[in-house]
Amino acid sequence: MVEQAVRPIVEAIVAKAPNGWTHAVLHGRAGRGGTGVTGGYGRHEENWNTGLPNPYEELMALAERLREDRGWEPVSLEIRCRPSGEYRLVAFDDAISRVTGMSSGFQVVLDPDYRLPQPGRHQEPGTGAPAGDPELAVARFRAYLERRAAILGHSEELPPPVTAASIEEAERRLGRRLPPDLRALYLIADGDGIGYENRYLFQGNAWLSLESMVAERTEWGAGERPWYGWDLEWEAVVFDAAPADTVRRCGGHPGWLRFGSSEDGNFLAVDTAPARDGRPGQIIRTGRDYDEGPTYVADSITSLLGHYLELLDQGAYEKDGDHIHLLEPDHDPAPQQLIGGDVPAEVPPTLQAIHINNVTGLVDLAPLTAAPNLRRLHLNRSTAADLSPVRELPVESLRVTLTTGDLTPLEAHPHLTSLDLTTTGPADITPLRTVPHLRGLDLSGADVPNLPVLAGLPDLRYLSLTARQWTTLLNEAKVPPTLTAAHLAEANATLDDALAWAARLGLDTDNALRLSGTLKTVDG
Structure with a gap:
């Protein structure tokens, strides 16, 4: 019992x-x-x-x-x-689940199967031709093995090749064709592992056998990224790779075929569904540490092998027992994200995210217009008076404390998908009705006299309010029609409180x- x-x-x-x-x-x-x-x-x-x-x-x-x-x-x-x-x-x-941390309270999920769309799924597709060349890739691969053998003092044993029929069967199961240059390599060797020993030919990554490549795809769920729950996902952002518009802005995609594993949850993949300025067959890095977006590596397997040969020619490697580690040249990448402090005096144009923390006085957002690709703007324990600069920026996730409560600069904002708003005075949320892609909203720290406006938001999927705000909304208006998950922002709420609230949202709680x-x- x-x-x-x-x-x-x-x-x-x-x-x-x-x-x-x-x-x-x-x-x-x-x-x-x-x-x-x-x-x-x-x-x-x-x-x-x-x-x-x-x-x-x-x-x-x-x-x-x-x-x-x-x-x-x-x-x-x-x-x-x-x-x-x-x-x-x-x-x-x-x-219904308990949420802890700064936003403690309870969360209810009304539709457990719904997932927020990845921005990259709707990006303009690439139309360029593949950059890879299967004959050149084979020549470079054989040269790469020869130079490695000269360094190690012996040839490296690799598995026997697969057949063309095996590749076609794998492609059928993958639902995608392999790039011709990667296809050509599998006709030389079926990955670089013998038993449990790998040669790690791709810069510390084990080259997966064809069967492992298919199995990895099956286990990975056809390219979908993990879902971490609404409390984390409602304001998530996916960054653009560099160069911009080469790789789709996704945490995962069915067109990314993982062929190399660093054995820590991260992978090299061939991209068969590039963005507008990408090339089919380009190489990207994706996996556990790339939920906020993949990294562009090379335009093809062919080019990647050419790069490896150049590093060997330059002596940019270290030999460790029976393994060779290629040494990439030092470089300071342009910053994509800044965390802490105020807006810098010089804003990097490459900036895609900034977290402004613990600033005394008002934060001037105007300098951020120098970052034309800024997608996440979070003010934490910091206050701004004017959102006008945000009108000109592709900000998708905005967290801000306002002194005026003036949201008119957000009217019809074409990019904004999530807003976490705190105010020191009343805020009119009417302008949010015109934001076409607003899917997540936290008003638990805001003074909002016209909460019934929320019932008219066209595609709101997540909403966080205090108990008093929820009572006002539910007494005076309907639940937003597309609401999928909601948050009761009350640290001292009981599960009984949460059950009563969830029932008003439409969840059947009779069998609690x-x-x-x-x-x-x-x-x-």
Whole structure:
């Protein structure tokens, strides 16, 4: 029974309680993926005390019981208990979850299958011809192996080649044709691994076998990037690669075929779906560390092999046992992102993101017009008086504290997708009705007298408000018609509060579990 499963968790909370505690709250999430716990103990002499235990096995057992009884996977739960031994469990499925950090409260997901669109999916496609040359690529690859053999003192064993039929079958499974120069290399060798040993021919990257390349694509979900949850994704931005407009602005794309692995979650890929100024078959770096956008490497495998040969000719390498590390020349890339401080005196034209932190006085945004590709502008614990410079910039994610509450500079802004607004006075949000791509909005720090305007926003997917703001909106207007996820920005809200709020948003919460009991304590 659920009651039997929850009691060991309460016992663990009571056992770890500090002297003088008056109550304890555990917010948890548990399922097959593991557990996570936040919360703490309340005491008379101080507001809050952390140190709450994370009884992993007990929480997993409770999650298993709720999965069997209710079909919830994972489960969100809240346990409140007192020194008297009284406790109360509230549980529901993960459509409602606790959010911690600066934006603590609760999040509800109304449509778990919806994902925000990647900007690169709608970019103008490239029309250029491939830069690769299969014959030249083969010649360079053989020359590359010969020079490596001269350095190592022996030839490197590689797997036997694949057949043309095998490549065609792999292409069928991939749904894309390999660039001709990469295709030609697989007719020489099926990657660079023998058993568990790789030669790492592509600058520290293991060259994947054809079968591993297909398997990687299958495991990767046809090129889709991981989804990290609405609390992180609603204001996410994907940057442009350099050179601009060569690679689509995506965290992942079905046209990116991973052929080289650095074995840390990052990959070399051939891009079969380039942006306007790119070339099919160009080489990019993507993976775990590139959710904010890929890096452009070369226009083709052919060119990349030519670059490797140049480095060997220059002696730009190190030999480590049976491996060769190519040494790229030092260079200071133009900054794409600045974090901390005020707007710099000289704004780099390459800037795509800036985080302005802890500035005393008003921040002048006008110098940022020198960055024509600025996409993220976040003022953290900093205040501006005028948003006019933003009108001229392709800012997609804007976080700002305003003294005036004047949003007219954002009217019909063609790029803005997310706005996190704090104000020191009333703000008229009427101009937001005209922002065509606004999908995420946090007004929990703003004084907004006309909240019902939100019901008319055409494509709003995420909205964060305080409990009072939500009550005003829901009493006076309807939920925005396309709302997919919402945030209740109340640090002290209970799961019961969140369930009542989510029900008003349209989520069926009738089967929420509520259970009370009392432990036999030492004092009892």
